[in-house]
Amino acid sequence: HGHGTHTASIVAGSPVPASSFFGFANGTASGIAPQARLAIYKACWGPLGSCMEIDIVPAMEKAISDGVDIISISLVSGSAEFYMDPTAIAAFGATEKGVFVSAAAGNTGPSWSTLSNTAPWITTVGASSVDRDFPASVMLGNQNIYRGLSALAYSVGDAKSQGPFPLVYVSTDISSTRCLPNSLDPILVKGKIVVCDLLPGESSAADKGSVVAEAGGAGMIVANGEFYGAEQQQVQHSPDPYNLPAISVSFTAGEKIKIYINSMLDSATATIDIPGLTVLGNLTAAPVLAPIVAAFSSRGANIAYPHILKPDMIAPGVNILAAYAGGLDYSLSSETSMACPHVSGIAALVKAIHPNWSPAAIKSALMTSSYI
Structure with a gap:
């Protein structure tokens, strides 16, 4: 499915120049420890x-018997109690053997006490935003402009602006508001820009775009759910890229749209502007702030053992470009699964310089030298 390929290349992928996701995030892609040996x-x-x-x-026991130095777990555990969590128990055995174990904190933020992998011998990694943006905007018929993001993965020729087109939010039922498969009536959306709600645990933005395109829509505005807070820097990746003009906006912007x-009845219009740029730098102004804890990153406190502070650290986990599978060379992904291998790679570099350091010593070095 590409998840393992993506995380493995973050840890130890070889440097590859001119890597990009359909021209976005173009540059040299490299793993954190490109000289490390991978055992998958x-x-x-x-x-x-x-x-x-x-x-x-x-799988963890086989890795230990094979003599690995680092185990990177971009998965979430199902139990808060250490002694009831097989992954935590296996990680304890790895730590006893001198193996550093890092694991993803989970993607059920911003609610409190939503963490996974909270055992004290595991280095629990949350996700932070990064200073990379794919700016786009949508201008409504009343001339109000809302900024958003778009990693539009199809050729639009020289035309950067798409519209104006009629603008609709199909609220026939809950499925149509989310643009789920077979939920949109072509009579209602053909030739129009469609607003689609994006909530966690359902189809990706790219999948919603396919639904809109199949119904004859001219474009799509993805309105991030309140779950994502004010952020909108997560470009939802999918093996199938957008096949129509699309932009992702924040929950607040989506509500205003x-x-x-509703105020315009059947006469609302919108124009989507996608310059196709990748902007780098210190993003200290809303709506894209970096580095901050990503909205989706699971939070403490540690529900079973609140005196054990978790997560241990955060690492880049939003719009991470890395190798992929299923017909794509590279893809952008946003999860704590992407943050975890960043820390695993750094741990591998520390282990190479200090081969006799214990997992606890490596963890301490990372935590006491990290910064935001």
């Missing part, structure tokens, strides 16, 4: 990539 153990199976502890634990649509 498949533990997730089936069409949905289901990860069961009955597979995860043997819907108010405009």
